[in-house]
Amino acid sequence: MPDWFTPANWFTPDEWRAVALSLRVSVWATALSLPLGIYTAHLLARRDFWGKHIVNGLVHLPLILPPVVTGYLLLLAFGRKGFIGQYLDQWFGLVLAFKWTGAVLAAAVMAFPLMVRAIRMAFEAVDPKLEQAAGTLGASPLWVFLSVTLPLILPGIIAGAVLAFAKAMGEFGATITFVSNIPGQTQTLPSAIYTFLQVPGGDSQAFRLVLISIAVAMLALILSEFLSRAVARRIKGT
Amino acid sequence: MSLSVALSHQFPGFTLEVNFTATPGLTALFGKSGSGKTSVINAVAGLLHPDQGRITADNTTLLDTRAAINLPPHRRRLGYVFQDARLFPHLTVSQNLAYGRWFAPKTPNLKNGGPNFDDIIDLLGLNALLNRRPTALSGGEKSRVAIGRALLSNPALLLMDEPFAALDEARKAELLPYIETLRDQTQIPILYVSHALAEVARLATTIVVLDQGRTLRAGPAADLLADPDLAPSLGIRAAGAVLTATVTAQNSDGLTQLHTHGGPIWLPKIAVAPGTKLRIRIAVQDVILARQRPEGLSALNILQATITEIRLSEDGALIQLGLGPEHLLARITRRSAEALALCPGQTVFAIVKSVAAAQTDVGTR
Numbered sequence: 001m002p003d004w005f006t007p008a009n010w011f012t013p014d015e016w017r018a019v020a021l022s023l024r025v026s027v028w029a030t031a032l033s034l035p036l037g038i039y040t041a042h043l044l045a046r047r048d049f050w051g052k053h054i055v056n057g058l059v060h061l062p063l064i065l066p067p068v069v070t071g072y073l074l075l076l077a078f079g080r081k082g083f084i085g086q087y088l089d090q091w092f093g094l095v096l097a098f099k100w101t102g103a104v105l106a107a108a109v110m111a112f113p114l115m116v117r118a119i120r121m122a123f124e125a126v127d128p129k130l131e132q133a134a135g136t137l138g139a140s141p142l143w144v145f146l147s148v149t150l151p152l153i154l155p156g157i158i159a160g161a162v163l164a165f166a167k168a169m170g171e172f173g174a175t176i177t178f179v180s181n182i183p184g185q186t187q188t189l190p191s192a193i194y195t196f197l198q199v200p201g202g203d204s205q206a207f208r209l210v211l212i213s214i215a216v217a218m219l220a221l222i223l224s225e226f227l228s229r230a231v232a233r234r235i236k237g238t
Numbered sequence: 239m240s241l242s243v244a245l246s247h248q249f250p251g252f253t254l255e256v257n258f259t260a261t262p263g264l265t266a267l268f269g270k271s272g273s274g275k276t277s278v279i280n281a282v283a284g285l286l287h288p289d290q291g292r293i294t295a296d297n298t299t300l301l302d303t304r305a306a307i308n309l310p311p312h313r314r315r316l317g318y319v320f321q322d323a324r325l326f327p328h329l330t331v332s333q334n335l336a337y338g339r340w341f342a343p344k345t346p347n348l349k350n351g352g353p354n355f356d357d358i359i360d361l362l363g364l365n366a367l368l369n370r371r372p373t374a375l376s377g378g379e380k381s382r383v384a385i386g387r388a389l390l391s392n393p394a395l396l397l398m399d400e401p402f403a404a405l406d407e408a409r410k411a412e413l414l415p416y417i418e419t420l421r422d423q424t425q426i427p428i429l430y431v432s433h434a435l436a437e438v439a440r441l442a443t444t445i446v447v448l449d450q451g452r453t454l455r456a457g458p459a460a461d462l463l464a465d466p467d468l469a470p471s472l473g474i475r476a477a478g479a480v481l482t483a484t485v486t487a488q489n490s491d492g493l494t495q496l497h498t499h500g501g502p503i504w505l506p507k508i509a510v511a512p513g514t515k516l517r518i519r520i521a522v523q524d525v526i527l528a529r530q531r532p533e534g535l536s537a538l539n540i541l542q543a544t545i546t547e548i549r550l551s552e553d554g555a556l557i558q559l560g561l562g563p564e565h566l567l568a569r570i571t572r573r574s575a576e577a578l579a580l581c582p583g584q585t586v587f588a589i590v591k592s593v594a595a596a597q598t599d600v601g602t603r
Contacts, residue, residue: 129324135311136283136318137391138341143312147337151328234328236373 015209017184018192021100025188026168029107030115030161037115037160044116045123063113067173074106074178102179103186107168110175115164118224122156122231123149152235159227166220170213189213241265241395241427245281245291245301254278254288256448258456263443264421264428266459268435268472274451275431276321279397282429283318284311295395312341317388317426319398323380325372331383332368335359338391355390362386362416378409385416389424396420396428402437410437417441435476439463439519447471464565466549466556469522474553478521479567485514493538499562500541503590525568526589527557529578539590541566545582548575555580559588 011019043049044056062070078085079097088094096102126149134144150157172190179186181195193209196202241260246253254274258265267275280286282293284300287308293301300309317338325334339355359365362382372380381401388396398417402410418441421428432438438445442459447468455468462468464479483496483503493504496516508516531540543559543566555575559566566588580586 129320129322130326132285132311133318133320133324134326134337136285136314136316136397137338137387138312138315139337140310140312143341148326148328236327 011208012205014183015192015205018187018189018209019212021103021184021187022169022189025100025103025107026165028104029111029168030165032104033108033112033115033164034157034161037112037164038119038157040112041116041119041123041160045120046128059116060113062110062174067110067171068177070109071106071174071177074102074109074174078102078105078178096179098179098182098186100179100186103171103175103188106174106178107171108164110171111164111167114167115160118160118163118228119153119157121228122153122159125156125231125235126152127235153231155227155230155234159224159231162220162227163224166216169216241282241293241295241429243278243282243291243293245278245288245293247277247281247286247288247291249277252451254451256446256451256453258446258453260427260429260446261444262425262427264417264430264441265444265446266438266442267429267431267446267448268438268442269433269448269454271433272450273448275433275448276399277451278448279318279399279429279431282395283316283397284309284314298394315392315394317391317393317396319381319384319388319396319401321400321403323372323384325375325380325383325387327372329372330368331364331370331372331375334372334383335364335368335387335390338387342390342392358386358389361419377405378413381405381413382416385420389420389426393426396426398428399431400433414440435472435478436519439478439480440517460564463519464558464567466547466558466567469556469567469569470551474569475523476521477567477569478519478524479565480517480519481561481564481566483516483518485510485512485516487512498541499564500543500559500566500588503539503541520566520590522556522567522569524591525566526591527568527570527574527578527580528587528589529584531587532589535589537589537591541588541590543586543588545580545584545586548580548582550575559586 040059044052044059075097076082078088080086080089080095085096088096094101096105131144131148134148135141139147170190171188172194175186175188176191181187181191187195189209189212193206193213196206240262243260244257246255254277256274256278267278269275277286281288281291282300288303290303291301292299292303299307300314301307326337329337335355362385364382364386367375367379367383372383375383385401402413405413414437420426421441421443430441439459444457445459445462446456447454447462449471454471455462460480463477469477481498483498485494485508486497486502487495488507489495489504492507494506494508496503496505510516541561543561545557546560546565547558549556550572555570555572557568557570557575557580559568568588
């Protein structure tokens with residue numbers, strides 16, 4: 001295989017470490033939050049329950065809250081002495097603070113509102129009457145979900161995942177607060193850009209990473225828009 | 239198989255209080271829009287949970303609020319044909335048809351061994367549509383697929399909520415024979431919601447009349463349609479009794495001769511074999527009464543009858559006529575009723591204008 005074919009050769013080792021870490025963090029953050037995202041979207045789109053506004057607010061909070069606050073709250077909760085973190089450490093030996101796993105959590109929390117929003121809109125586009133019809137034909141609620149709802153909203157789920165992935169690639173504030181900016185450990189792509197820009201003449205080094213960020217974001221937006229249209233087409237059956 | 243329904247439910251500003259028993263055959267829930275028909279059928283389907291009620295189909299209790307029994311829709315074993323078809327847009331016609339079959343109980347409960355895919359396809363003429371998507375179908379085709387899908391789920395009860403409401407008269411006329419075939423050839427009882435009296439008169443074995451959320455009347459179709467007290471609520475212009483007629487001969491001049499309890503009648507050619515029983519409907523407006531058998535009249539169909547009941551109201555007189563065990567209903571002016579000195583027990587002759595027995599109002603039974 002020629003050298004140029006390996007992405008690692010496109011970058012300096014520092015840059016590549018940051019890009020590879022961001023990819024890993026984003027994949028994990030998206031994959032782990034997707035089931036909860038689908039569940040939450042379904043809850044918000046289809047169920048009426050006491051405290052729905054509070055759940056809705058909590059889900060969307062990271063979108064509005066200063067990211068540094070989200071990161072600080074994560075540190076309080078999931079730090080090694082945090083009220084959840086200490087048990088994760090004791091029972092599972094899982095430490096999140098200042099580890100790449102913590103970057104996964106931070107990225108997942110920050111990307112969650114975007115994911116839920118896209119999937120929720122897909123759920124809301126599905127006519128509950130179709131699900132009722134499936135029920136009268138003998139399908140249990142789980143089967144209705146698997147055989148009618150899920151196939152209809154699948155593009156919407158992918159759209160949500162793509163947006164969440166792109167958001168996770170770009171997450172900076174909460175990540176740097178919660179897991180700091182340790183090269184090779186927690187230095188994600190935006191953190192690397194930030195570090196380069198702190199050094200006089202670092203602009204040129206940051207340039208390629210900036211381009212990548214723009215490309216990822218733009219692609220994700222176009223793709224998710226396309227997929228959202230696919231939901232509408234699918235539901236209309238054209 | 240019989241279905242018994244008793245329920246009450248309080249909607250904001252509307253009370254539903256319904257009680258009836260549906261015998262085998264087709265039971266029509268008839269009433270104006272807003273009379274609660276769809277709510278009743280939804281309660282039977284389990285899509286509406288009434289405040290109080292008990293719904294049983296044969297020995298299965300679908301709902302009993304006192305005993306806290308409420309079977310979810312998917313356990314009720316019913317086929318629901320919705321007003322708006324509700325085909326699954328991501329599936330082809332044949333996948334839509336197979337959907338209910340997948341969940342149907344594998345042990346057939348029907349005498350004929352359960353619904354056969356090919357039979358249903360033939361019955362509803364769906365062969366050419368199987369590989370299409372629902373969006374590529376016309377309204378009538380969608381309705382047929384929805385009926386097929388419901389039947390193939392091997393239901394113990396078929397619910398139909400104005401399945402042809404969205405269709406024009408021509409399409410409707412094309413599809414009504416399918417419903418008649420279902421009623422006569424399958425053992426599945428049908429609960430059929432409609433606000434079109436002609437449709438109900440043609441199809442129903444039993445009629446349940448709903449008015450503002452209450453059961454106004456429930457009983458055999460022929461009795462209710464010939465009841466002068468009920469005619470105003472059914473809509474005086476559309477009201478009319480149904481008679482059973484047997485085809486006796488196909489005449490060479492293109493007319494079909496039928497036998498009724500009031501004598502022979504002739505209708506424009508109906509292509510069925512002699513011996514076939516037909517249900518004919520005669521609207522109240524289309525009957526003229528005479529005290530003697532009229533002569534020198536162009537009308538062919540003159541039935542001898544006995545007056546059984548007279549109902550005078552502000553806008554006319556409704557006369558119920560007995561033809562053997564059957565009844566006919568005529569609407570005349572009060573002035574005519576007085577001029578003829580009509581009274582119960584009297585023998586009269588009913589001149590039925592030939593338009594009254596239009597082909598679309600003739601149904602097999």
